[in-house]
Amino acid sequence: MLAVEKIREYFPIYKKHPRLVYLDSGATSLKPQPVLDKMNEYYAEYGVNIHRGVYELSFRATDEYDLAREKVARFINARPDEIVFTSNVTDALNKLALMYAKENLKAGDVVLTSELEHHSSLLPWMKICEENGARLRYIPLNKEGRITAENFKKALSKEVKVVAITFVSNVMGYRTPLEEIIPLAHENGSVVIVDAAQAVQHFRVDVKVLDCDFLAFSGHKMLGPTGIGVLFGKKRHLKNLKPVFYGGDMNQDVYFDHVEIKEVPYCFEAGTPPIAEAIGLGRAIDFLEEIGLAEIAAHGKALYQYAMEKLSGIDGVTVYNRDADIPIIAFNIDGVHPHDAATCFDQEEICLRAGHHCAQLVSRFLNCAGTLRASIYLYNNKEDIDRFISVLEKTIALFRKLDGGK
């Protein structure tokens, strides 16, 4: 287990809210002081634009921005010129879908995806298919709600040009067996686009080992600021895409009738980028590395198992994922709408997510009106789980009483 008390000293939100039990890191993580300091350093010490100024401050800002890109690249074992900064995963996956479909997707082609997708991995392709006559096909989930290599194989066919797939489900916490799936997809001639929004903050993602074609993640779920996301693409793929946004900084020569664009990845970053946020993300990566992803994973797993043991002794709760791969608990109190339950937790300063979690097809799969989700990260401890369980028991009792003691 991690020394949570020490870790919490880095997170100023606990000073403001000492009783906070934050179990919504799946939505966004809390932010440590070093990240805030780093962003403040940019604004306070060299807060000018990048790639433009011929003065020293601009060089400094540009250096820091480029260094952030290098850190991101090292973090997932990519090359810096394979890293495109975006504003978040939704932005990354939408841009990519638009760029990729324009050049490569035609009527009759199939985009293979899953019911576990976050809406940002699913909806861009759904809209593109509606417009250009390509088709969306879903990998059937197994009984437990997982994507399996076997079912993936069954869903694969010559028409599948794109596989748009989540690495980890944001509701169920299941890890997709991409190590098996990606080679199958490549044998079939399909490109694989991975939504890694719930993955990179929990375990080491190596894009070379994985051999995925594209992969996206957000800074704000991995201790970084909001407003910064990452799109990784293999260099040869990125070189074949044409930008969807044109404007400042992405061009190198402009004539009356045409424009010559900059090389990859700069051609995909039109306009002033989120500079402070990129630099903050670089610092967040350092912070994660200082603590260690393996240690964070082991800590999360231990707390998840501790919670599962406690939950198994409670009558009146349905847990949908007793065997999750990352520490996310999807559950409901029987007979109580998730939003009603969430209010009870909120009263005790316990932050949980309630609803569809931007992945409504999962609720449909589970046949429920949404779920409660408790997602665990490095600043959570056993006391958090104990308080969570205690309020859960109180909530069950309250609704039983209101229901006439049934």
Next chain:
Amino acid sequence: MNLENLYRQVILDHYKNPRNKGLKGYPKIHLKNPSCGDDITVEAKIKDGVLEEINHEGTGCSICCSSASVLTETLSGKTVEKAEKLINEFYSMIKGEDEGDEELGEALVYQGVSQFPARIKCATLPWKALERLLKGDDDE
């Protein structure tokens, strides 16, 4: 703050045993609260400026669904003018601006919602739907 102030018996009763549930084909408005999944349709038969009948249909949390049920009982038989006034009274009460006009009747149980800002949207969703019906909107 007391949860029992929010989850009053009356509210839970209307949630478990909704009144006037099921649509009959009158002009209707369908509203959703996508963040939590509340999904409510309210219909009303309005004749000579009077709300002769109000029905609802939908799914969601106890606060939203019960509020739809309570709304149908509170506002049926009222004139459009009166209903509009009571809807605004309901909003003021929910926002904690006043304690609620006693003419709100059973709907006064939602007073407690004012202490739970995250739930204001749940309680008001059906009332917003009826408000739009009264303005002449119709989904059909």
